[in-house]
Amino acid sequence: MEWGNIDMPEKISVLIDESTIEKRIHALAEQISEDYAGKELFVVGILKGASYFMCELTKRITVPVRIDFMSVSSYGDDTKSSGVVRIGKDIDSPLEGKNVIIVEDIVDSGRTLAYLKEFLKQRGAASIELCTLLDKPERRTIDVEVKYIGFSIPDKFVVGYGMDYAQKYRNLPYIGVISFDD
Numbered sequence: 001m002e003w004g005n006i007d008m009p010e011k012i013s014v015l016i017d018e019s020t021i022e023k024r025i026h027a028l029a030e031q032i033s034e035d036y037a038g039k040e041l042f043v044v045g046i047l048k049g050a051s052y053f054m055c056e057l058t059k060r061i062t063v064p065v066r067i068d069f070m071s072v073s074s075y076g077d078d079t080k081s082s083g084v085v086r087i088g089k090d091i092d093s094p095l096e097g098k099n100v101i102i103v104e105d106i107v108d109s110g111r112t113l114a115y116l117k118e119f120l121k122q123r124g125a126a127s128i129e130l131c132t133l134l135d136k137p138e139r140r141t142i143d144v145e146v147k148y149i150g151f152s153i154p155d156k157f158v159v160g161y162g163m164d165y166a167q168k169y170r171n172l173p174y175i176g177v178i179s180f181d182d
């Protein structure tokens with residue numbers, strides 16, 4: 001397979017196509033807009049993976065929205081967890097009294113979102129809910145309640161729609177399963 005003019009050793013097969021993803025995101029946005037009717041939202045996207053999902057989602061939310069981004073790392077350029085959650089970029093404004101939704105690309109062990117929820121709770125938000133495009137429930141090691149889930153998927157490593165393998169494939173417009181057998 002070719003990526004630009006670079007050879008890709010990995011094979012990628014489509015798991016969820018673009019129109020299916022977009023329909024589901026619109027439904028999530030509708031649900032969020034109903035749940036927060038009459039309120040304002042502060043939506044925090046987790047860089048870099050959630051950026052594509054974050055844009056499509058917030059565009060369709062009909063209550064007033066403020067957005068910000070954080071970057072955290074729990075993985076290196078690998079498909080295995082390092083077990084460490086490190087904050088890179090923090091949000092730029094106070095959360096006091098805000099209704100917060102943290103937006104992730106994928107929940108795997110649950111460690112990242114569990115950590116972030118506690119971390120942001122200490123800032124006095126009125127409420128904090130979690131939203132993820134993908135969930136791999138089989139992989140969960142920490143019990144964390146994720147209110148808004150796009151799709152539950154099997155335990156496969158996925159790329160595209162923001163998600164990477166070694167920083168590649170984020171810009172694929174679909175979600176694909178990556179395989180490494182020559």
Ligand code: IMP
Binds near residue numbers: 109113
């Ligand atoms: P957790 O802390 O174990 O839940 O890990 C969540 C993070 O791991 C996500 O934000 C992704 O960055 C990364 N991750 C987990 N599974 C995948 C995958 O299948 N593809 C790409 N990134 C993944």
Ligand code: MG
Binds near residue numbers: 050105
């Ligand atoms: Mg991530």
